[in-house]
Amino acid sequence: MITFEAVSKSYPGGGRAALTEVSLAVAPGEVFGVIGASGAGKSTLIRLINGLEKPSGGRVVVDGDDVAALGVEGLRALRRRVGMIFQHFNLLSSKTVAGNVAFPLRLAGVAEAEVKARTAELLARVGLTDFATKYPAQLSGGQKQRVGIARALATEPKVLLCDEATSALDPETTEQILELVSNLNRELGLTIVLITHEMDVVRRVCDRVAVLDGGRVVETGTVEAVFLHPASATARRFVLEADGAxxxxxxxxxxxxxxxxxxxxxxxxxxxxxxxxxxxxxxxxxxxxxxxxxxxxxxxxxxxxxxxxxxxxxxxxxxxxxxxxxxxxxx
CATH class of the missing domain: 3.30.70.260 (ACT domain)
Incomplete structure (x- = not known):
């Protein structure tokens, strides 16, 4: 579903490259985690998937499309197939919960009757039917993230990108959001790429994981292999427990x-x-x-x-x- 082919990304005057020779493949229906410290290149990597950034070298292929080669219309079509949820929710404060979820549908020119039906369906899926007329300022952090998830699902994407989606939440709410993400993966067959610096998030929901350090992939494998028997120094720093120091x-x-x-x-x-x-x-x-x-x-x-x-x-x-x-x- 998603392939990185020797992808590098540099910014003018930015010094060290954000990503260097990254090669990864994410299978359809997989929950793929990317873990690394701040500055490791995680957010740059995820923004390459939906074309918010273009690689300086190599190719990013999503669902058969070379993302960097797409024109304006091609990118719009791609972004309808790739939903994204954010660390700080990115909701429109002037719109209600229902208005936020409906927003991408209206942008896509969907008929109003269908917009209302789809919005109601999505709010029911994330457990917010009774909050449709409330505004973001009236919601808890977990409720805001549920709105963000419903909005990301509005155009029926094949891929869901999660950029530190639980970092702003308390542990109990994090568990609820991760359970919701797992259910979406199972029920809808979504391919999910999950960016995080929290190893417990990867343990909880991911099938495979890549470890980033300084813009390079230093280890990839199943969650079991990487977390129980990390091979790289970076992975060990993240996942080895304090027992046996x-x-x-x-x-x-x-x-x-x-x-x-x-x-x-x-x-x-x-x-x-x-x-x-x-x-x-x-x-x-x-x-x-x-x-x-x-x-x-x-x-x-x-x-x-x-x-x-x-x-x-x-x-x-x-x-x-x-x-x-x-x-x-x-x-």
Whole structure:
């Protein structure tokens, strides 16, 4: 659905390029996350998809169209197929909720009867039927974002772009908006590109993720692969938990290992069983249980000492637990 082919983007007098040789492919119906720190190039990347920016080099192809090669009419047609929601909502303060949702339909010249029917349908989908006559100033942040989502869906797009769409929201509202985005992906088959600096957002809704650093893609893969076993320094900085930091590992005796559990194995009482079978003593240095979309996972950093440590590690692995070595005994 979306392809970046060695895309670079520079601005006159801007010094370092915003993007350098970025190559990515987003499949139809996929929720694709792009994560990076401020200044990594995330917003530039998303603006290339709907033609708000043009690449300095390479090509961006969306639904078969080379975006930079489109004329005015071609861009208008593309933007009807690519909806966008924003961090700060970008609602028209002088229009009601219904007026904001209807605005792109009226711009597209849709008949008024159809505009009203479509607006009502969209407000029902995002749970705002009773707010149709209110104005943005009367809404909470979460309600404003729901209006933004309904407006983005007005022209029945194939692609939905989310630019830091939950950054201005509290945790409970963020969870509600992410659930809504997930439902839209499942029910409408939307391809979603989600830009964020929050790793929990990617964990919650994305299928795959690209990690940006300094305008370059430093890692891509499934959310599971990148978040549980990050290969790049940037990804590790974002997603490795505080369990098993070198300062903690240096303070204990024994071999320090990181265990990763997935699915139902996350909840099995395996530590006690392994300790009894192998005579190993363990100390828990850190860890957490979380979810990757609907799949539970757990990560624990342990110090293993005494007994048969090799047998304990083999037993963990035989039970489907991934074991990564953090330090050897005495190091």
């Amino acid at each position: 070198p300062s903690e590992a240096a303070m204990v005796d024994g071999r320090v290992v990181r265990l990763t559990f997935r699915g139902e194995a996350t909840y099995r009482p395996i530590l006690g069983a392994v300790a009894r079978e192998t005579g190993v003593d363990y100390s828990i240095l850190g860890g957490r249980i979380h979810r990757l979309r609907e799949t539970p996972y757990g990560q624990l950093t342990l110090s293993l000492a005494g007994g048969d440590v090799e047998a304990a590690i083999a037993r963990f692995r035989a039970d489907g637990v991934r074991v990564d070595l953090v330090t050897e005994a005495g190091r």
